[in-house]
Amino acid sequence: MSAESVRKMDKANDAYASAHSPSPSFKDFPDQKAVLVLTCLDPRCEPHHFWDLPADMGPGIMRNAGGRVTEDVLRSIRVISTIMSYGRNTVGAVVIVHHTDCGMINFSDDFVKGKLKERHPGHDQEIDEMFIGEIKDLEKSLKEDVALIRADPFLPKDLEVLAFEYDVFTGKAREVKV
Ligand SMILES: [Zn+2]
Numbered sequence: 641m642s643a644e645s646v647r648k649m650d651k652a653n654d655a656y657a658s659a660h661s662p663s664p665s666f667k668d669f670p671d672q673k674a675v676l677v678l679t680c681l682d683p684r685c686e687p688h689h690f691w692d693l694p695a696d697m698g699p700g701i702m703r704n705a706g707g708r709v710t711e712d713v714l715r716s717i718r719v720i721s722t723i724m725s726y727g728r729n730t731v732g733a734v735v736i737v738h739h740t741d742c743g744m745i746n747f748s749d750d751f752v753k754g755k756l757k758e759r760h761p762g763h764d765q766e767i768d769e770m771f772i773g774e775i776k777d778l779e780k781s782l783k784e785d786v787a788l789i790r791a792d793p794f795l796p797k798d799l800e801v802l803a804f805e806y807d808v809f810t811g812k813a814r815e816v817k818v
Pocket of ligand 1: 680
């Protein structure tokens with residue numbers, strides 16, 4: 641899929657918009673604890689498909705390379721848990737999903753940093769200090785990321801954190817006890 645093919649999605653959007661029922665406004669969100677899912681941006685790892693989630697008003701999905709907990713993921717959970725329903729409500733659970741055959745398994749931090757250094761000479765120190773997020777073992781990466789969320793002092797005290805391993809070949813999502 642190219643950038644140009646994205647521009648040609650106008651027709652598909654026209655059809656979508658003509659059949660679209662208005663979404664509720666932010667202040668009318670249901671009075672219940674929200675669930676956030678953090679996962680990889682890999683298109684094979686799509687929670688809407690493997691959990692058959694509703695297209696609208698399902699969990700909020702945060703995606704990045706590997707589905708790793710970064711400073712911006714913590715920022716997002718802090719913000720959403722604060723502004724949900726104008727403070728009447730909050731985020732009840734964060735679900736982290738890492739997946740088999742992930743690019744972060746197939747390529748190491750050293751590989752990514754080496755390529756960045758080739759492309760951007762003179763920035764070795766900055767590149768060396770970057771968090772890349774390689775995954776060597778799915779249970780280990782899930783445990784590390786659950787621990788980062790649990791250790792954040794700015795999140796709700798009763799926030800539940802769950803971890804799942806998704807197999808892109810079988811379509812099976814398995815909970816990992818952490
Ligand atoms: Zn991935």
